[in-house]
Amino acid sequence: MNWLLEIDTELGRIRPGQNAGRIRTTARRIAGIALKELYSSPSDNFLQQLHSAVNDEALPDGIREAAERLAARLDANFSSPSIDPVGDAMLIVAHVKLMAD
Numbered sequence: 813m814n815w816l817l818e819i820d821t822e823l824g825r826i827r828p829g830q831n832a833g834r835i836r837t838t839a840r841r842i843a844g845i846a847l848k849e850l851y852s853s854p855s856d857n858f859l860q861q862l863h864s865a866v867n868d869e870a871l872p873d874g875i876r877e878a879a880e881r882l883a884a885r886l887d888a889n890f891s892s893p894s895i896d897p898v899g900d901a902m903l904i905v906a907h908v909k910l911m912a913d
Contacts, residue, residue: 839897
């Protein structure tokens with residue numbers, strides 16, 4: 813489960829008080845790593861992985877919604893639909909771990 817080590821590395825990059833944009837980017841990478849594993853995809857385009865998850869009817873609604881929040885563009889005020897991007901990413905990771913077991 814090398815992908816879990818990649819996720820741990822990404823989690824280690826998050827620092828208290830860090831810029832919200834950097835945290836969101838890291839969360840997107842974390843979710844993308846997990847989704848890459850789920851889909852057995854060779855692509856490192858994590859945003860594409862998130863969009864695939866949003867449209868994947870086989871995924872539970874909560875997982876698709878977390879992916880949708882992470883994939884969404886910032887609004888005009890530079891606000892993200894995800895108030896907890898790392899939490900959203902970890903929901904996706906937990907689901908992929910469950911599917912891998």
